[in-house]
Amino acid sequence: MLHLILDREAADRFAALTMTSLDELDLAPLPASYSIVFAYHAGQFPELATEVQAMLADPATATSQHCEAIYRRHFGSEPMLADYDETIRSLGRGVTEIADLLRTTSGHDRRFGVIGTELAALAGTADGAARNTLERICQELAALAQENRRLRAGVTERIEASTRSIARVSARFEVERARSRTDPLTRIGNRRCLDEEMHRHPLASLILADIDHFKRFNDSYGHKAGDLILVAFARILRQTAGSHGLAARFGGEEFAILLPDTTLAEATDVAERARTMLEGMAKITTKTGRSLSKVTASFGVAEGRAGEPPEALIERADRALYLAKNGGRNRVVAAVEAPA
Structure with a gap:
């Protein structure tokens, strides 16, 4: 803002x-x-x-x-999210520090009691004005100890309430951050999520996938049927990406899989599995009982290079995808790597 x-x-x-x-x-x-x-x-x-x-x-x-x-x-939203996250963490650290301080003073009440007992014993042996003074000091010390306990209890209660509040805000923040990185239709990562992960894993392999003739499919069956296909394809990509990969919606009918610590050959195998799973998928039937025609997709694969910006990796994967689409579609093409 x-x-x-x-x-x-x-x-x-x-x-x-x-x-x-x-x-x-x-x-x-x-x-x-x-x-x-x-x-x-x-x-x-x-x-x-x-x-x-x-x-x-x-x-x-x-x-x-x-x-x-x-x-x-x-x-943009990312700088604000980062500031918000740091503010929450800072509040949490402050509350924790106050709680630690309270714990370090937890023995003060006992110390007050010991001093009061010693002064009371001393007062019993004193005479006249000295005794009166010691008794008054004992009374004031007891009052201070009682006030200290009351204040500590109040502060402890406020700290516990603040801790619960920060936990609730942190949980809501994490939900909103996850939502900002998720495509609302397919429930996989969105372009923002993909961009962030590509910066975190510059040497990862990237698969770009495009559903073949998706516009024609939408024109024939309608957008609701098209959404069913997008959701089904996203599920296949999430499954083939596995626990160490990221499936994301790149935009429209185009999707991506980011695979850290994966060679070009391995990523090509992942793309081929996704392609065959989509090709072999059972026909999807709409709520009206209409069966949709078979769906296929084309895939382009590229492997990250040292010192290469994410945009260059995307461009190479996109060129491979272009070759797959122009080569007849429903196929996987790996980017041709320049010789070392």
Whole structure:
């Protein structure tokens, strides 16, 4: 979320400057491009300003995709989720530290009692004013000990309540984070989830899969039937990916499997298993009793290289997928690796 502190006059001035800059860069005033250029002119985001300045200095880099990337880095949901996560963890650490402090002072009540007993014994041997003073000190010490116990009990109760509250918030946060990484229809990972895991596993092998003639299928049977096919294919991909792989919906009828610590040959075997499982799948029947025609998919496979950005791995897998589709569909093609 973009937060700016502006008055109306300043907002109007920055809006005019933003439109001028977008015209100079030949960019449409889309949400991402408008937001980052507006924030740049507002001058309240120094890290963002550096990136926008570089784009203004080299208009050839000013593309909608570049603007989307800048926007996601600074104002997208992931930075907010990360901040939120750290805030929850920080609160938890603070409550734990207070609880630890209380535990370290748990023996103070006993110490107060020992001192009170010693002073009472001393008072029994004293005379006159000294005795009165010692008795008064004993009474005040007993009152302090009682107040200390009351305060400790209150703080302990608040800590327990705060701990329960933080646990509830943390659980809700984890649910929302999982939801933000899950495709709502197929219940496998979404593109965001795939991108994150590709950055975590740069040497993983990637399988891209595309359901053959899916548009024709949708036109013939309707979108509800198409959704049934997407869900069924996602289930097959999740099964073939196994516990160490990630199945994700790449977009539309295109899917992906990311396989860490897997060679190109091994990943190709995984893709072939998924292909044959889909090809051999029993016919799907809609609620109306209509049987759907057989469904097949094409697969492209590539293996990650050291120092290669995720985009390059996706591009190589996508080229292999293109060859599979143009080679007759319902087949697996592995990317041709350049010789060492």
